[in-house]
Amino acid sequence: MQQLTLFPESASTLLVTYYPEFLTLAEADELYEHCQQLQWQQNQIKMLGKTMAVPRLECIYGDEGCDYLYSKSVLLKPQPWTKPLAQLRDRITAATGYSFRIVIGNQYRSGKDSIGWHNDNEASMGLDPAIASISLGSVRKFQIKAIGGKPTDFWLEHGSLLVMLPGCQATHLHQVPKTTKFVTTRINLTFRPHVGGKR
Template identity: 40%
Template sequence: MELWAESPQWITLPQGRLLWWPDAFVSEADAWFEQLQAEIPWQQHRLRLFGREHDEPRLSCWMGEAVYRYSGKTREPAVWHPLVNEIRKQVQVICEQPFNGVLLNRYRHGQDSMGWHADNEPELGANPVIASISLGATRGFTLRHKDGERRQLMLSHGSLLVMAGEMQHHWQHALPKAGAVDRERINLTFRYLPRHRESE
């Protein structure tokens, strides 16, 4: 199936587009993983579900040039880490798209996860481009269209996945729990907040 091709390619889905590049950053992945694991100011945030506060099942860090509101919380950005900023520049060239923020997630083991959601916050504009780099453990990434169609990708060490077009309006995505996984995974999801005006 074309989603598992080894070379980068845009894949057209119903009401959306994916760029899937499994070995995009394989040569850099080990060094990136170790440095980000040690140097990012990871935090475990709280979220409200059914009227109760819970720890998010992962660690995270919002970084960049703009405040970002998601999951009902407002996140102040950490300043660009030099390595993350360098990765951002490389991803911008590939996507031909600027990015002024990145959400980093650290999944400590297979019980850490991300539930069904779409990156459709108003701050991201009409048809946001979301570029996702995976480092560490391979994890299953599931997509579901509002009409019920599902797709799954195995996001491997050093891979790049870009969601574009109308994806965030018609598709949701999730990173389910994976009981057999005992290794960590770090994910960088670059995005652009068009309403943010950079200081002159």
């Protein structure tokens, strides 16, 4: 399995690992079709005293009771694992050595859908979580930067796996920016640990 690494400052501080062909084309196509049937919703978020629609669709699947709150305003309650998502979780765990209890899906319907600069530092994931991200569908720009630093652009391909390693959320920010270019739907599945819920 081909592996590329970003931020190779030293062997002990690698923060992001990328597998451009983690899934075969047939596997990625089949998973993309499965994801079309997931329970997507457009949530509302409170920012700067205003309530607005999240600029993408979201869903969550995982272990019972592993609720996920982000931005102190959006609460996601997981649906039970589907068989394909559970199988993918186990495959990622086998490849990376990291365990996951939830998967959050983001559906970017067009270039207008996005997610701004942020880090995933919610307490429910525990200290220094690893987050594994599967990309499906249209290729979109993913940017990551050290806090206070300059961004590195990365193009996430259909069937690829990006792993943000432990420590990344404490030192780096990431985003999927809007684009004026014509793009079709992209689905992103982010597998995450969780310290609560039922095991």
